[in-house]
Amino acid sequence: AQKITQTQPGMFVQEKEAVTLDCTYDTSDPSYGLFWYKQPSSGEMIFLIYQGSYDQQNATEGRYSLNFQKARKSANLVISASQLGDSAMYFCASASSGNTGKLIFGQGTTLQVKP
Amino acid sequence: DAGVTQSPTHLIKTRGQQVTLRCSPKSGHDTVSWYQQALGQGPQFIFQYYEEEERQRGNFPDRFSGHQFPNYSSELNVNALLLGDSALYLCASSLYPPGHEQYFGPGTRLTVT
Numbered sequence: 001a002q003k004i005t006q007t008q009p010g011m012f013v014q015e016k017e018a019v020t021l022d023c024t025y026d027t028s029d030p031s032y033g034l035f036w037y038k039q040p041s042s043g044e045m046i047f048l049i050y051q052g053s054y055d056q057q058n059a060t061e062g063r064y065s066l067n068f069q070k071a072r073k074s075a076n077l078v079i080s081a082s083q084l085g086d087s088a089m090y091f092c093a094s095a096s097s098g099n100t101g102k103l104i105f106g107q108g109t110t111l112q113v114k115p
Numbered sequence: 116d117a118g119v120t121q122s123p124t125h126l127i128k129t130r131g132q133q134v135t136l137r138c139s140p141k142s143g144h145d146t147v148s149w150y151q152q153a154l155g156q157g158p159q160f161i162f163q164y165y166e167e168e169e170r171q172r173g174n175f176p177d178r179f180s181g182h183q184f185p186n187y188s189s190e191l192n193v194n195a196l197l198l199g200d201s202a203l204y205l206c207a208s209s210l211y212p213p214g215h216e217q218y219f220g221p222g223t224r225l226t227v228t
Contacts, residue, residue, distance in 0.1 A: 033215050035215065037219075042221060043205075043221050044219055044222065045219035047216055047218070050215040050216070091157050101211075102148070102173070103160060103207075107155075107156060
């Protein structure tokens, strides 16, 4: 079974600063993927970034990067140069590499960007 | 290029009633997954449809059933509604087998009174 833990219910960051959202995972699958999604107040889940468990380098997508530490089972999301539009709920999720259709989500972290 | 669409946007039902939610996948996608997101929680996987068959299922009772049509659109049916079924229901589409990009719709907010 897989489990995702996000220990920060809410975070604040000043506009233009960087922020790290924490995620730890627990899985017995030998190969798996880790995901981050953004959910604005509108409700739609927006895919941000993906990291495969065997990827040698940390994933990056524009202002988003994933700090993957396999031994510590952590997959933290780093958002650089925060913008007001980054204010939203952020979810970390995992899936077995053989079953990426079934995402297991954490509880989420609410991020508020202050002007 | 139309993204994932869901209808209706909001729905209010009474306990014991039945409800049907609809989802049209992103153009070119053939797989639909459904998730339930209770208020303040992360989404939970309900089931996934491909080639008009349920391919896998999460830990949800048989009151939750679904269907996929030849045009890849999908329905989620919930019978004998309980107050605890109040949630945002999200539909996600992808190609099969699902890779690491699933596209989510805006969701249907179901309130059971």
